[in-house]
Amino acid sequence: xxxxxxxxxxxxxxxxxxxxxxxxxxxxxxxxxxxxxxxxxxxxxxxxxxxxxxxxxxxxxxxxxxxxxxxxxxxxxxxxxxxxxxxxxxxxxxxxxxxxxxxxxxxxxxxxxxxxxxxxxx
Numbered sequence: 792x793x794x795x796x797x798x799x800x801x802x803x804x805x806x807x808x809x810x811x812x813x814x815x816x817x818x819x820x821x822x823x824x825x826x827x828x829x830x831x832x833x834x835x836x837x838x839x840x841x842x843x844x845x846x847x848x849x850x851x852x853x854x855x856x857x858x859x860x861x862x863x864x865x866x867x868x869x870x871x872x873x874x875x876x877x878x879x880x881x882x883x884x885x886x887x888x889x890x891x892x893x894x895x896x897x898x899x900x901x902x903x904x905x906x907x908x909x910x911x912x913x
Contacts, residue, residue, distance in 0.1 A: 817872035821880035824863050827856055828902075829888055836895030843894060 835843070867877055885903055890896045 815870075817867065817870055817876055817880060820863055820867045820870065820872060821877060821884055824860070824877075824881060825884040825887060827859055827863070831856065832888060832890050832895045832898050835898070836890050836892040838892070838894055840893070 888899045888902065890899045
């Protein structure tokens with residue numbers, strides 16, 4: 792479970808640092824990125840510890856999420872969103888993340904307890 796937690800949180804950090812889709816502002820890029828992170832949490836939220844332990848590889852959904860994160864990153868660059876601005880925007884949105892199950896709650900708390908997506912708080 793620890794390895795998977797690290798993978799998911801690492802992807803969340805990548806998605807947070809990135810920006811994409813039909814976003815027209817740095818704020819909307821951050822909104823889309825937080826949606827990706829919430830999607831990751833939702834994907835694993837209902838899994839049991841046994842289900843998580845049985846995962847040996849990254850779930851196939853991660854390829855699609857990574858592609859979307861790359862699109863967001865390109866959009867942020869196109870809009871001229873600085874890393875500092877995206878960090879602030881993502882950390883502001885971290886409080887909106889929700890989870891019902893134990894693993895999803897662990898992910899949300901991990902992000903929040905580390906000071907946000909970039910470890911500096913928001």
